[in-house]
Amino acid sequence: MKKYDVVIIGASISGGTLAYCLGRQGLSVALIDKASFPRRKACGEGLSNVALDALVRMDFDVTPAMETGLPYYGYRMKLGRRSYAFASGKKTLLKGVGVQRSHLDSVILESASGCPTVSTFLEASASCIARQGTGYSLTLHDGTQMFARQLVLADGANSKNAALLGVPVRRRSKPLWGISFIMEGRYRKVTGEVAVILKDGFEINCTPVSKDRLNVTFLTGKSGVKPLQDPVVRDALLAEAMDASHFSGSAMEKPLQVGPVSAARRPYVHQSVMLLGDAAEILDPVAGMGMTHGVLMAEIAADCILSHFQQGVSQKAAHDQYARKSEQMSRTYRGFTRLTGSLLRSPARRILLPLLSATMLPGMIRKALDEDMRKSARPVSLPRHFLSLVGN
Secondary structure: OEEEEEEEEOOOHHHHHHHHHHHOOOOOEEEEEOOOOOOOOOOOOEEEHHHHHHHHHOOOOOHHHHOOOEEEOOEEEEEOOEEEEEOOOOOOOOOEEEOOHHHHHHHHHHHHHOOOOEEEEEOOOEEEEEEEOOEEEEEEOOOOEEEEEEEEEOOOOOOHHHHHOOOOOEEOOOOEEEEEEEEEEEEOOOOOOEEEEEEOOEEEEEEEEEOOEEEEEEEEOHHHHHHHOOHHHHHHHHHHHHHHOOEEEEEOOOOEEEEEEOOEEOOOEEOOEEEOHHHOEEOOHHHOOHHHHHHHHHHHHHHHHHHHHHHOOOHHHHHHHHHHHHHHHHHHHHHHHHHHHHHHOOOOHHHHHHHHHHOHHHHHHHHHHHHHHHHHOOOOOOOHHHHHHHOO
16 A cells, blocks of 8 residues: 555646645655546636736746736626626736636646656546545555545545545535536637626626637526527527627537536535645635635645644644635635625626626725735745736
């Protein structure tokens, strides 16, 4: 049985980021994922400048992924014939880069796999996980056995491993379903905004992800899924989404199903198992903060795990620190996503949208994110290619 300092189940953004951070510090890490990479994953595909700062702090070379991306500087909500800008403009903190999830996943996984002490197991899953002393023993479906001094679950919102280990979950909103497309073509005009189209019963999120691609994701309640399966209805909505984004093109691949997705939380630590990214908390998808949340949580987890293995901090103290810092970081993003999610789905949104767009909401968001960034982030000097991408 191979013994590892840390076994991470889930090799996407949060799990891969954590594996890289630990591996480059010499810890032995097993990184496991049932999927093969690169892969498409239904996602808003927006990475904020706060996450870019964090990736640079962690010494990632994400230039290959970022060079294909397209900067954004805020959101534009469209309701009927009216549209409302939220926190738009190059000075806002709600900016970043739209980048295809498959590109970013590949960069992070390649970085992690390049660490000599990181062993990667793709297209693999655990058939058995059992507590063994202060750690956990795992058996993969191919019979491979391993022991983890620290087990981390980063396997998503619908983590089967969390369910098998009895980790409790709280769901705070009704689940959403939908369809995600990558459109390929050209932009007639580049606005630097993520467009959100509000319809009766569903939303359409449009994120520019490269100079010739647009992510279009439909989100709706369960009853709204059937109409989206009608090609005539769907094509009309896709045309509306492209028009709102000043884009002309067609779907380059088959769409991906989305859902069920709901704002949900699990404890950050359960019986010495650490939970990371969406496995710990999934935010309302309309706000586009999921990838940022996963990157920041991985950075916090790495610091806390290293304090245990390298600085002699007890495992319990490290876990307490991880839970405390993750909650502090998450509070702003959770509040933002609840605010935007409830606003966009409120029956009174026709009244609230213009009022909040013109007055307090953008300022509140900027102030909250600015304070959160000052508290949690260390000073960083971004390379020139990042500065040009995010408009600093």
